[in-house]
Amino acid sequence: xxxxxxxxxxxxxxxxxxxxxxxxxxxxxxxxxxxxxxxxxxxxxxxxxxxxxxxxxxxxxxxxxxxxxxxxxxxxxxxxxxxxxxxxxxxxxxxxxxxxxxxxxxxxxxxxxxxx
Amino acid sequence: xxxxxxxxxxxxxxxxxxxxxxxxxxxxxxxxxxxxxxxxxxxxxxxxxxxxxxxxxxxxxxxxxxxxxxxxxxxxxxxxxxxxxxxxxxxxxxxxxxxxxxxxxxxxxxxxxxxx
Numbered sequence: 001x002x003x004x005x006x007x008x009x010x011x012x013x014x015x016x017x018x019x020x021x022x023x024x025x026x027x028x029x030x031x032x033x034x035x036x037x038x039x040x041x042x043x044x045x046x047x048x049x050x051x052x053x054x055x056x057x058x059x060x061x062x063x064x065x066x067x068x069x070x071x072x073x074x075x076x077x078x079x080x081x082x083x084x085x086x087x088x089x090x091x092x093x094x095x096x097x098x099x100x101x102x103x104x105x106x107x108x109x110x111x112x113x114x115x116x
Numbered sequence: 117x118x119x120x121x122x123x124x125x126x127x128x129x130x131x132x133x134x135x136x137x138x139x140x141x142x143x144x145x146x147x148x149x150x151x152x153x154x155x156x157x158x159x160x161x162x163x164x165x166x167x168x169x170x171x172x173x174x175x176x177x178x179x180x181x182x183x184x185x186x187x188x189x190x191x192x193x194x195x196x197x198x199x200x201x202x203x204x205x206x207x208x209x210x211x212x213x214x215x216x217x218x219x220x221x222x223x224x225x226x227x228x229x230x231x232x
Binding site: 031033035041042043044045048056058059089091093095098103104105106107109110112 | 149151153159160161163166207209211218219220221222223224225
């Protein structure tokens with residue numbers, strides 16, 4: 001499967017636990033984006049990363065949320081001490097740099113987080 | 117500021133009808149990209165089209181066509197001879213070309229229901 005991969009697809013956590021969401025970009029893509037979709041709403045940008053660097057985290061809540069994209073391995077979105085309001089679908093997208101022909105953001109299938 | 121407006125929250129049509137989904141955007145960038153994505157009931161996001169701001173040619177792909185008009189800041193999407201499988205939420209999105217971010221700004225989506 002050459003597409004963006006996310007796991008797990010579904011994640012259930014109790015209030016106060018930690019949630020770790022993983023994203024493996026498409027082959028050849030070095031840019032990763034995380035978006036959140038609350039129930040019945042559109043997608044909201046959270047964070048944009050390149051390998052080992054956070055480029056734009058303007059959409060990420062200041063507390064409890066963090067993201068990384070290490071040199072090796074998938075990008076991780078980490079939510080500490082989850083609350084019910086964190087229940088949402090979290091989508092990862094990846095892309096090449098803009099100067100590459102066919103540039104665009106390609107989305108993974110999403111991780112649906114439910115906080116009980 | 118960048119903004120995408122999809123004024124139509126929900127549209128219902130009967131199979132074989134043509135339907136147009138509206139998208140109006142705001143941006144100060146002179147160079148930008150516009151996208152349409154489809155989100156079927158299964159929840160994944162399917163990339164449909166990317167258009168850059170310098171290319172105002174309309175595009176047709178099978179039953180899908182897009183009308184980009186810079187003068188009215190609109191990027192409308194038409195489905196000809198709609199089918200039940202077209203039932204989904206459709207999102208329009210904008211990405212400006214700025215120094216440090218390629219993030220997408222999404223509209224709130226239009227839910228299309230096609231009845232047999």
